[in-house]
Amino acid sequence: MSNSSLSKLALDLSTAFPASPRETLGGYVIAKRTLDKCRAALAGTNGEYHFDCPLDNFFLSFVEISAESFREQVATGADDDEMGRWIEANAKPREKREIVAWNNVMRCKRLCDMPIELQEFLEGYIPQYIPAGKIVRVWFDVYDIEEGRI
Numbered sequence: 001m002s003n004s005s006l007s008k009l010a011l012d013l014s015t016a017f018p019a020s021p022r023e024t025l026g027g028y029v030i031a032k033r034t035l036d037k038c039r040a041a042l043a044g045t046n047g048e049y050h051f052d053c054p055l056d057n058f059f060l061s062f063v064e065i066s067a068e069s070f071r072e073q074v075a076t077g078a079d080d081d082e083m084g085r086w087i088e089a090n091a092k093p094r095e096k097r098e099i100v101a102w103n104n105v106m107r108c109k110r111l112c113d114m115p116i117e118l119q120e121f122l123e124g125y126i127p128q129y130i131p132a133g134k135i136v137r138v139w140f141d142v143y144d145i146e147e148g149r150i
Contacts, residue, residue: 005077010039014047017147021055021140022107025080026087027096029103030059033143035083038074054118055143062102063091109139 011018018036025031034056040046052060052067060067065087073086111119126136134145144150 003077005079006039006075007043009077009079010043010045011036012045012047013037013040013049014045018049020144020147020149022144024103026084026091027099027103028059028063028087028091029106030055031063031084031087032080034059034070035074035080038071042071042075054115058106063087065090107138107140111136111139114139 013036018040019032021030021033023029023032025035034051037046037049037053037056038051040049041051051071056067060070069090073083073090078086111122114122122142126142129146130136130142131145136142136145141150
């Protein structure tokens with residue numbers, strides 16, 4: 001695949017949002033959003049979004065794939081299906097039930113269950129970027145509320 005393939009696949013995150021962290025790719029939550037941000041970063045269209053952020057690192061740590069390896073594969077211009085297969089082939093081998101359990105832990109992760117550094121960050125971020133009256137029940141709500149999905 002060429003750089004033009006990557007350019008065609010990369011979202012302009014100054015005008016669009018990456019996928020919800022709830023969406024799956026290769027069987028994992030967060031992976032599709034990580035892919036969207038990585039493509040945009042490589043294409044220079046990431047706006048205020050960052051690849052290899054704490055959210056991405058929850059996914060990358062679980063699958064035991066380095067951010068650099070992920071970035072190198074994305075840079076080939078692989079499409080979503082190819083990236084899904086690459087993740088499946090390169091992730092730490094786990095039983096399906098372990099992946100399902102991790103996905104559900106991530107989907108239900110409350111702010112109080114997160115590392116204190118992220119709790120401190122979100123303590124200021126939520127009142128600044130989440131509209132008054134919107135209730136953040138789990139971490140993924142922060143993204144989906146801010147980006148207008150819920």
